[in-house]
Amino acid sequence: MPEGTRRRGRPPRTESADTRARILAAAREEFSERGYEKTSVRGIGKAAGVDAALVHHYFGTKEQLFEAAIEVAFAPALQAPDAIGDGPLDDIGERLTRFIIGVWENPSTRKPVLAIVRSAVNNETAAAVFRRLIAAQVMRRVAARLERPDAELRVELAAAQLVGCAMLRYVIKVEPLASADPEELVARLAPVVQGHLTGP
Amino acid sequence: MPEGTRRRGRPPRTESADTRARILAAAREEFSERGYEKTSVRGIGKAAGVDAALVHHYFGTKEQLFEAAIEVAFAPALQAPDAIGDGPLDDIGERLTRFIIGVWENPSTRKPVLAIVRSAVNNETAAAVFRRLIAAQVMRRVAARLERPDAELRVELAAAQLVGCAMLRYVIKVEPLASADPEELVARLAPVVQGHLTGP
Known part of the structure; x- marks a missing residue:
């Protein structure tokens, strides 16, 4: 053969x-x-x-297999905290916002992300995987960069803005948010994310 | 008898x-x-x-029954836009933030809200009900108060901050957000929500 x-x-x-x-x-x-x-x-x-x-x-x-599958699907995303964290702190909000919106705008990454979100919302085991993988690996690494006692809460509230936007725009599809230009969203959200991360 | x-x-x-x-x-x-x-x-x-x-x-x-059930469950919430919209515009962000966190902190309202969120994330029909009911009735009425051409997008981005916080805190249970004091969340989120609604 x-x-x-x-x-x-x-x-x-x-x-x-x-x-x-x-x-x-x-x-x-x-x-x-x-x-x-x-x-x-x-x-x-x-x-x-x-x-x-x-x-x-x-x-x-099954839980371990789910975690392995997510880890492979998110290999690029799990590298991202370096790309986001390595640049200057004063535009880290824009880098994080662009990264998250980019993941959702890209049809090939949107599908696995949506699957994780749906699974995590519905199932405690999947939520635990989400916490370990996304929270621990992505959020904590951005938080480490901030060097503040409340860094983790700051990163989570910044993430909340982006997660909520993704939910309403890509999952629930509320208008006019669902049809808004991605660049307009970056312009409106990046300062908010920046404020959470480095504001007073 | x-x-x-x-x-x-x-x-x-x-x-x-x-x-x-x-x-x-x-x-x-x-x-x-x-x-x-x-x-x-x-x-x-x-x-x-x-x-x-x-x-x-x-x-x-079934869809109509779902909508009727949600409408009953949310009768108090659907009155809320008046309570939120009727006060002064310069602390509308805090009123909206307190209202949403209050709904999630109250065990009797958390359960039906969680059910709607889960249903809307998983099912297009339920998402449509969510859009009609929450988006049209709640968001549009707050937006009407703002009297700005981009009012609806502003309200949706403010809602995104609160929806995302609820997701990470009450559904995914990411720490330290899940254990944060509600008053600290109001203090951190109200200015962000206010900024979305009435900021430049």
Whole structure:
């Protein structure tokens, strides 16, 4: 069998990295499509062409698999705190605002983000993953940059402005917010976010 | 049968106002408990002790019943825009912030609000009800008070700050926001909300 076509079929068991990647891709797709609650490990296994036991073998529980799937989906986002935190403090509000609006405006990132938000709103386990991953990794790293005793609360209230805007604009689709120009939103929100982060 | 105990049993069909109220109470409970998607008209009828056909007779579709149930649950909240809008414009931000945090801090209103948020995040029909009811009735009435061409967008961005705070504090439960003192939140958020509504 030529190398080029072999990959399309089910790979031999020994290709464990490949199998792992396939399970993870299936998990991302299933969780994005159905949300945490309605997704089953069995369904993910089926979509990946493997037994549910093998899914558990590689990833542990459904919660751990969800966390792994989110971590892969958000690999670029999880790098972002560096990009946001590394620049000057006096426009960190604009960088954070542009980053979050950019994630939601990009159709390829909007879908997994929406799936996480939906899952976290509906399910305590998914909310816990959200807290660990987004809160701990993203928010805490921005907070570290502020060097203030109330830095974490500041970052969370700034995040609240952006999360709420995303909810009303992209999920509930309230007008005129849903049709507003992204640049106008950056112009209106960046000073608010900046105020939360570095204001008096 | 004495009047006091008769009400506990299933009332005669002729007591239509009573039946209607009972269906509405069952609908509020079921929608709060399960969210829009998982609630059925049949289940609501069963909880109210009536046939599903009678539920449809009184309230129309599941969507219409959801809207009626929300309208009842939020009757106090839907009066609020008057209370918020009637005072002086220069502390409207604090009144709106106190009102929203008050709704979430009160256990009896938190549950139905949470049910609406969950339903609206998960289901387009529920999102449409949210838009009509909350957006049209609450937001537009606050916006009318501002007398500015961009009033609606201002109100929505102010609401976004409060919605996002509620999401992270009461739903996702991110710390330290989840344990912050409500008065500290009012102190930090009211100026932001005020800025959105009446700022430059």
